[in-house]
Amino acid sequence: MxxxxxxxxxxxxxxxxxxxxxxxxxxxxxxxxxxVDHICGECGGHLVAFPTKDGRTWYRCEHADLCGFSLNACSECGSGLPEERDESGLKTCACGAEYPSCPQCENGWLVERRGRYGRFLGCVSYPRCKGKMKATPQN
Structure with a gap:
């Protein structure tokens, strides 16, 4: 065996x-x-985990020379990749953190960003993906 x-x-x-x-x-x-086997949304290859010196992780497509896709890990735990688990439109990481799914790319999720017009949600794959949406108002 x-x-x-x-x-x-x-x-x-x-x-x-x-x-x-x-x-x-x-x-x-x-x-x-x-x-967990993470699939590259760009080419269908596997996303391979690479640890960084600060203990976080980033993921790169196994076809780095041809595809070049890379993605940072979850901002809460620094090691997992949030995945869509149901039809809620949210991606959930193994650590329990939830993020809205990116409306434009398969692998991305939305995180809060600030621009010249205020707060908004933008894809973690920016600038490769420009997916975004309005941030919900805070009370």
């Missing part, structure tokens, strides 16, 4: 993913690392 350890699972290739997904190969992944 083929097994992967947790250090290899961080940068799991598409080939290994295909082996693990096809039961006829008998490949078994490590139970210790229940890794």
């Amino acid at each position: 083929l097994s992967t350890n947790s250090a290899q699972a961080i940068k799991q290739s598409a080939f290994v993913t295909e082996l693990l997904d096809d039961p006829s190969y008998g490949a078994v992944g490590s139970d210790a690392s229940e890794q």
Whole structure:
């Protein structure tokens, strides 16, 4: 049986993913690392996690030379990627933080920003994605 350890699972290739997904190969992944597979909304490749010196994480498409897509992690926990879990229009991170989904791109979510006309919600993938919406008024 083929097994992967947790250090290899961080940068799991598409080939290994295909082996693990096809039961006829008998490949078994490590139970210790229940890794969520994040897909690049630009090209369909896998988003690979890269830790930074300050303990946060950013994600880059496995096809960096061709696609070039990258994304910062959740601003609350610094390591997860918020995902759409239901039809609410919100993306939720494993840490529990919720963000509105970006109306223009698949991977992005909206965070509060300030511009010359005041507060608004803009995509975390700015300037690659210019998705935005009005911020709800604060009481």
